[in-house]
Amino acid sequence: MVHVKLKNNQELIIREAEKDDAEELIISVKKIADETTFLTFEADEFTLTKTEEEKIIAESHASDNRIFLLAILNDKIVGFIKVDANQKKRCKHLASFGIGVLKEHWNKGIAKHLIQEMLKWAKGTQILRKINLGVQSNNLAGIHLYKKMGFQEEGTERRGALIYGEFYDVILMGLLID
Ligand SMILES: CC(C)(COP(=O)(O)OP(=O)(O)OC[C@H]1O[C@@H](n2cnc3c(N)ncnc32)[C@H](O)[C@@H]1OP(=O)(O)O)[C@@H](O)C(=O)NCCC(=O)NCCS
Structure with a gap:
């Protein structure tokens, strides 16, 4: 868990998602999906149950090249970053991620901190x-x-x-971890 200061001096916590977060996380992700067209799914397509979300969180914990981080502001989940990676030997070094922040908190630096923490973790894995x-x-x-x-x-x-x-083009971007 890390505490960071946002642009407006609010204190943000970044920590791994836990099983108990599942219910609130589902609500937050649905809200984020409702507030943007930039995710790969629409809000009504996000149909994970609490049990399924709990399983995803548990799988991230158990994995050595996946992570699910939350941004917590005033005890509420306001953002997430979820890293997924292939388990095959030839692709285990590759990961991709999804990220989202509730619209009312955009441009405070939350996503920057989520990515920063994710990259620190990624370097530490020695796999990605x-x-x-x-x-x-x-x-x-x-x-x-x-x-x-x-x-x-x-x-x-x-x-x-x-x-x-x-139709919209999708820009493919990458960052090498060395
Ligand atoms: C993209 C997203 C995650 C960013 O979250 P955030 O917490 O607002 O991000 P940050 O505050 O750390 O950074 C946003 C940056 O974009 C900049 N920005 C905002 N609007 C911009 C625009 N129209 N053009 C260029 N830059 C812009 C901000 O100034 C800030 O940069 P700065 O810190 O250098 O000034 C958030 O907007 C979001 O959840 N969007 C909907 C879901 C989404 O797009 N997910 C990613 C799919 S690939």
Whole structure:
């Protein structure tokens, strides 16, 4: 668990998700999905039950190349970063992540701290050597943030997302862990 100061001097806690977080986490992720078109799913497609979410959290704990971190502000879950990685030997060094912050808390630095902590953990695993992500080309805050954190553009997945009948390119970015 780490305590960090946000741009507005509020204190944020970043810690691993625990089983008891499952219910609140589901509500927060649904809300984030409802507030943005930048995630890969719509709010009503996020149908995980409490038990399924608990299982995902437990699997992250048990894994040596996956992690599920939460951002906690005033005892509430306001953001998350979830790293997924392949378990096959030839791909175990690769991970990708999903990240989201409740809209009322955007631009305070929460995602920056989530990514920073995730990268510290990734280096410590001694397994992960590359973090990949895909970001919609119109997600300007996301692209700005990822570049600031050291991610480099590696390509474009044309028509990577279909949002309410309109195609968007997805920018592929990566960061080497050395
Ligand atoms: C992307 C997201 C996670 C960022 O979270 P956040 O906590 O607001 O991020 P931060 O405050 O750490 O950083 C945001 C940065 O974007 C910048 N920014 C905001 N709007 C911007 C815009 N329109 N153009 C360029 N930069 C912008 C901010 O100024 C800030 O940069 P700075 O600290 O250098 O000034 C959040 O907006 C979110 O949850 N979006 C919906 C879900 C999503 O997009 N997930 C990622 C999918 S790849």
